[in-house]
Amino acid sequence: xxxxxxxxxxxxxxxxxxxxxxxxxxxxxxxxxxxxxxxxxxxxxxxxxxxxxxxxxxxxxxxxxxxxxxxxxxxxxxxxxxxxxxxxxxxxxxxxxxxxxxxxxxxxxxxxxxxxxxxxxxxxxxxxxxxxxxxxxxxxxxxxxxxxxxxxxxxxxxxxxxxxxxxxxxxxxx
Amino acid sequence: xxxxxxxxxxxxxxxxxxxxxxxxxxxxxxxxxxxxxxxxxxxxxxxxxxxxxxxxxxxxxxxxxxxxxxxxxxxxxxxxxxxxxxxxxxxxxxxxxxxxxxxxxxxxxxxxxxxxxxxxx
Numbered sequence: 001x002x003x004x005x006x007x008x009x010x011x012x013x014x015x016x017x018x019x020x021x022x023x024x025x026x027x028x029x030x031x032x033x034x035x036x037x038x039x040x041x042x043x044x045x046x047x048x049x050x051x052x053x054x055x056x057x058x059x060x061x062x063x064x065x066x067x068x069x070x071x072x073x074x075x076x077x078x079x080x081x082x083x084x085x086x087x088x089x090x091x092x093x094x095x096x097x098x099x100x101x102x103x104x105x106x107x108x109x110x111x112x113x114x115x116x117x118x119x120x121x122x123x124x125x126x127x128x129x130x131x132x133x134x135x136x137x138x139x140x141x142x143x144x145x146x147x148x149x150x151x152x153x154x155x156x157x158x159x160x161x162x163x164x165x166x167x168x169x170x171x172x173x174x
Numbered sequence: 175x176x177x178x179x180x181x182x183x184x185x186x187x188x189x190x191x192x193x194x195x196x197x198x199x200x201x202x203x204x205x206x207x208x209x210x211x212x213x214x215x216x217x218x219x220x221x222x223x224x225x226x227x228x229x230x231x232x233x234x235x236x237x238x239x240x241x242x243x244x245x246x247x248x249x250x251x252x253x254x255x256x257x258x259x260x261x262x263x264x265x266x267x268x269x270x271x272x273x274x275x276x277x278x279x280x281x282x283x284x285x286x287x288x289x290x291x292x293x294x295x
Contacts, residue, residue, distance in 0.1 A: 049194070053186050062183035069187060 029128035031136075032069055034077035038093050039086055060111040065122060067104035068129055071097050075133050082140050091151040094137065098158045101133065105165050112169060123170070130163035 036043055050070060057063045074097030081090035104126070111118060118126075137156035141149050185193045251258060 049190060053190055056186055057183050058179050059183050062180075062187060066187045 029125070029132045031072040031076040031129075031132065034073040034080065037077050037080055037084075038089055039081065039084070060107060060114060061116055061118060061122070063107045064104055064111055064118065064126075067100055067107055068122075068126060071100035071104060071133070072129060073097075074100055075136055079136055079140065082143060087144055087148050090140070091148060094140070094152060094155045098133070098155050098162070101130070101159065101162050105162050105169075108166060109169055126166060127163075130159060130166070133159045134163075 036046060054063070054066060057066055074093055078090050078094040078097055081087075081093055108118065108126070134156055137152050137159060141152045141156065144152065
């Protein structure tokens with residue numbers, strides 16, 4: 001009887017450790033579906049379209065929103081490319097994705113300088129996205145080897161720096 | 175205005191393909207309308223130009239007619255100069271005879287009057 005109950009306890013602990021704790025720790029933020037991936041022939045056309053869209057957006061807050069969406073899509077595309085074992089392309093895409101987040105930081109700064117407020121919901125999304133990106137980069141670091149790991153580590157660091165910058169913009173030192 | 179800008183930005187960010195498709199169709203519609211406009215207005219403009227051309231032609235024809243009438247008269251005169259001179263001579267002779275007739279009549283009247291005056295004296 002004692003053995004059975006001990007087995008139940010161990011099972012319960014395992015269940016909590018492997019199922020509930022990771023779910024609780026994982027960021028509750030879903031990335032947007034990237035659509036066609038960079039290995040597609042039409043991807044350049046999509047990039048051109050996105051550049052045109054970026055120039056056509058009027059509201060600076062919406063520009064920040066667009067940057068966030070693009071960063072999410074590109075980083076999700078990185079994950080999908082890694083799943084397809086196209087690591088070289090995934091590394092490039094990761095860097096481009098983080099570049100979108102850098103653009104977001106710049107636009108965030110511009111928006112604040114122009115005297116406009118970032119909505120709280122968007123602010124929350126920016127934070128969650130940064131954490132999610134870092135989570136994905138950490139995951140990808142574990143899935144690749146050698147020099148590829150280094151690239152994802154660098155991108156992860158970029159992500160942290162960018163997020164720190166955002167935090168600095170939110171709480172400027174007087 | 176703020177709402178419109180927000181709507182435009184949202185459409186651009188979240189439905190870019192729909193946005194560009196609509197833009198594409200609007201531009202095609204614009205091109206079609208402009209071309210139709212050009213055709214219709216072109217016809218109208220062509221008609222106006224033709225009317226102006228016709229008016230100019232008519233004016234030219236009238237001027238030519240005037241010129242041709244004078245020319246014809248000149249040609250007629252040149253060709254029938256002798257006949258014309260004969261006509262003028264006849265007219266002058268007639269005028270001369272008429273004047274001579276009047277002269278003789280007046281002389282006669284004066285003579286009569288003179289005789290009557292002498293008789294009375």
